[in-house]
Amino acid sequence: xxxxxxxxxxxxxxxxxxxxxxxxxxxxxxxxxxxxxxxxxxxxxxxxxxxxxxxxxxxxxxxxxxxxxxxxxxxxxxxxxxxxxxxxxxxxxxxxxxxxxxxxxxxxxxxxxxxxxxxxxxxxxxxxxxxxxxxxxxxxxxxxxxxxxxxxxxxxxxxxxxxxxxxxxxxxxxxxxxxxxxxxxxxxxxxxxxxxxxxxxxxxxxxxxxxxxxxxxxxxxxxxxxxxxxx
Amino acid sequence: xxxxxxxxxxxxxxxxxxxxxxxxxxxxxxxxxxxxxxxxxxxxxxxxxxxxxxxxxxxxxxxxxxxxxxxxxxxxxxxxxxxxxxxxxxxxxxxxxxxxxxxxxxxxxxxxxxxxxxxxxxxxxxxxxxxxxxxxxxxxxxxxxxxxxxxxxxxxxxxxxxxxxxxxxxxxxxxxxxxxxxxxxxxxxxxxxxxxxxxxxxxxxxxxxxxxxxxxxxxxxxxxxxxxxxxxxxxxxxxxxxxxxxxxxxxxxxxxxxxxxxxxxxxxxxxxxxxxxxxxxxxxxxxxxxxxxxxxxxxxxxxxxxxxxxxxxxxxxxxxxxxxxxxxxxxxxxxxxxxxxxxxxxxxxxxxxxxxxxxxxxxxxxxxxxxxxxxxxx
Numbered sequence: 001x002x003x004x005x006x007x008x009x010x011x012x013x014x015x016x017x018x019x020x021x022x023x024x025x026x027x028x029x030x031x032x033x034x035x036x037x038x039x040x041x042x043x044x045x046x047x048x049x050x051x052x053x054x055x056x057x058x059x060x061x062x063x064x065x066x067x068x069x070x071x072x073x074x075x076x077x078x079x080x081x082x083x084x085x086x087x088x089x090x091x092x093x094x095x096x097x098x099x100x101x102x103x104x105x106x107x108x109x110x111x112x113x114x115x116x117x118x119x120x121x122x123x124x125x126x127x128x129x130x131x132x133x134x135x136x137x138x139x140x141x142x143x144x145x146x147x148x149x150x151x152x153x154x155x156x157x158x159x160x161x162x163x164x165x166x167x168x169x170x171x172x173x174x175x176x177x178x179x180x181x182x183x184x185x186x187x188x189x190x191x192x193x194x195x196x197x198x199x200x201x202x203x204x205x206x207x208x209x210x211x212x213x214x215x216x217x218x219x220x221x222x223x224x225x226x227x228x229x230x231x
Numbered sequence: 232x233x234x235x236x237x238x239x240x241x242x243x244x245x246x247x248x249x250x251x252x253x254x255x256x257x258x259x260x261x262x263x264x265x266x267x268x269x270x271x272x273x274x275x276x277x278x279x280x281x282x283x284x285x286x287x288x289x290x291x292x293x294x295x296x297x298x299x300x301x302x303x304x305x306x307x308x309x310x311x312x313x314x315x316x317x318x319x320x321x322x323x324x325x326x327x328x329x330x331x332x333x334x335x336x337x338x339x340x341x342x343x344x345x346x347x348x349x350x351x352x353x354x355x356x357x358x359x360x361x362x363x364x365x366x367x368x369x370x371x372x373x374x375x376x377x378x379x380x381x382x383x384x385x386x387x388x389x390x391x392x393x394x395x396x397x398x399x400x401x402x403x404x405x406x407x408x409x410x411x412x413x414x415x416x417x418x419x420x421x422x423x424x425x426x427x428x429x430x431x432x433x434x435x436x437x438x439x440x441x442x443x444x445x446x447x448x449x450x451x452x453x454x455x456x457x458x459x460x461x462x463x464x465x466x467x468x469x470x471x472x473x474x475x476x477x478x479x480x481x482x483x484x485x486x487x488x489x490x491x492x493x494x495x496x497x498x499x500x501x502x503x504x505x506x507x508x509x510x511x512x513x514x515x516x517x518x519x520x521x522x523x524x525x526x527x528x529x530x531x532x533x534x535x536x537x538x539x540x541x542x543x544x545x546x547x548x549x550x551x552x553x554x555x556x557x558x559x560x561x562x563x564x565x566x567x568x569x570x571x572x573x574x575x576x577x578x579x580x581x582x583x584x585x586x587x588x589x590x591x592x593x594x595x596x597x598x599x600x601x602x603x604x605x606x607x608x609x
Contacts, residue, residue, distance in 0.1 A: 058522055058603045079526060086524025093606060097519035101245035102238065113234035114525050122234060162524075 005198030011064035024050040026221040035195040042218035090159030098143040105139040111162035129157040149180040169201040239533035260498020261549025268575040273568030277412035279470040284407040285354035287440035297476040304434035318448025323348035326425040327437040333393040346425025361403030373403040375417040377410040378566030510594040522603035542587035
């Protein structure tokens with residue numbers, strides 16, 4: 001197994017107070033490695049999205065640590081956390097969250113613009129990432145003119161544009177038909193995953209389990225088991 | 232920062248419907264505010280037209296006078312007393328009153344009559360036709376060729392009329408800087424003829440026009456006049472007094488204030504509501520930007536840029552539109568009162584900034600509060 005990408009230790013997260021207090025994640029520990037595609041699977045309300053948010057520096061845990069590149073990300077300041085998300089993590093949201101009023105290439109260029117690259121340079125680089133996902137010819141179209149699968153690929157291009165070490169997919173197949181969903185994950189596995197990158201996917205779509213290296217099953221905020229994928 | 236502002240610009244202008252609605256809101260508000268305040272500025276300017284046209288540096292009058300038209304006559308000895316004040320280069324009487332003239336065709340027409348000091352003719356208008364010395368000839372009057380001139384039947388030199396059973400003859404046609412407010416023609420004659428022709432009270436001097444030897448003498452002159460029970464106002468002070476009368480004692484000012492406030496509220500409602508909808512529609516995207524790594528201040532800059540951009544464009548369009556309308560109106564109606572002043576432009580700009588500020592606040596508050604985690608939760 002390659003080097004460690006993420007190390008989570010005893011992560012706890014609750015919502016609400018007093019009698020309304022609910023534990024979404026209860027003392028979860030796990031590790032994810034570079035070159036690995038790790039699935040977090042479980043029913044709705046099992047805590048997988050909360051866990052993913054804590055790993056990606058979006059949601060502060062009540063207790064526990066998340067170590068990425070030898071640093072506990074929750075010891076960082078809010079600005080450092082924003083930099084961490086920009087430089088180390090790439091997000092592919094369930095609903096993609098592409099800006100409908102921008103062109104496809106402008107959407108892909110957003111992380112580069114946030115990294116303070118010049119506009120023209122951002123667009124040039126964004127075109128390269130669109131080429132990787134096979135949508136160069138769609139660069140000047142608004143995302144609404146693209147199919148669901150194409151929008152998903154634009155979101156992937158945007159996520160990899162900042163060359164992150166960790167890629168996070170939230171229910172990547174939820175808005176796609178089975179065939180397109182499988183094609184997307186297959187594409188990600190073959191073209192996006194590499195030995196310097198770790199991909200974490202939250203899903204409950206068993207049709208794409210065959211692409212996972214490991215599948216971590218969550219229930220009631222706890223890890224109930226870890227299986228090898230590809231079966 | 233330039234790149235993120237370019238993104239903000241594209242998000243704004245590519246949403247054509249909302250951008251248009253925002254522009255319409257700001258433009259409409261600016262247009263209304265500028266029209267209303269310009270009309271008021273024009274009315275105030277015209278209400279001081281005699282003060283501007285006569286051009287005296289100091290006006291002596293009864294303290295109860297509020298406007299040029301409502302003068303309270305002063306006794307002749309006040310003129311002598313003013314002339315004897317140290318620092319007065321000269322002081323002359325002015326008659327200001329209204330009369331009915333009977334035109335050749337039998338039509339009666341109200342006019343405003345100004346009687347100039349016989350010796351100096353101080354405050355005389357610039358003549359377009361005729362010679363100023365003709366004002367000393369029998370029954371002589373000079374008519375002002377302004378927007379009200381046609382009401383006298385477009386008189387020519389030699390045209391006769393009757394005023395208070397006296398014959399009057401036009402001996403000159405003049406122009407003045409500013410037309411009057413009340414829509415009546417203006418006639419100039421000598422002070423002595425004015426008091427001779429027009430029914431008057433025991434006292435006949437409407438105003439005493441004073442030229443000080445130097446600006447340093449103005450304060451002393453004012454104090455001396457005050458000790459006589461009268462008031463001496465500089466040209467600007469008199470204009471301000473007239474303006475204050477119309478603003479605060481006639482209800483015109485209150486109505487203008489209300490109209491301006493309504494314009495502001497309408498603009499704020501349209502722009503604020505549209506911008507709020509715009510932000511709500513893009514809220515998840517802003518949340519996604521936050522998740523991706525945008526810092527809070529970058530999102531705030533985006534929103535401030537969007538509101539500032541819309542406001543400046545809308546302000547420019549509103550001012551342009553009102554200027555165009557006023558220009559067209561003035562071409563069609565020479566007596567149209569509206570005048571655009573720097574103060575009005577500044578006030579409308581401040582109001583637009585307030586609209587932009589409130590709209591920004593609504594947007595910023597929403598965007599600052601959105602948590603990236605909400606994006607994951609859906």
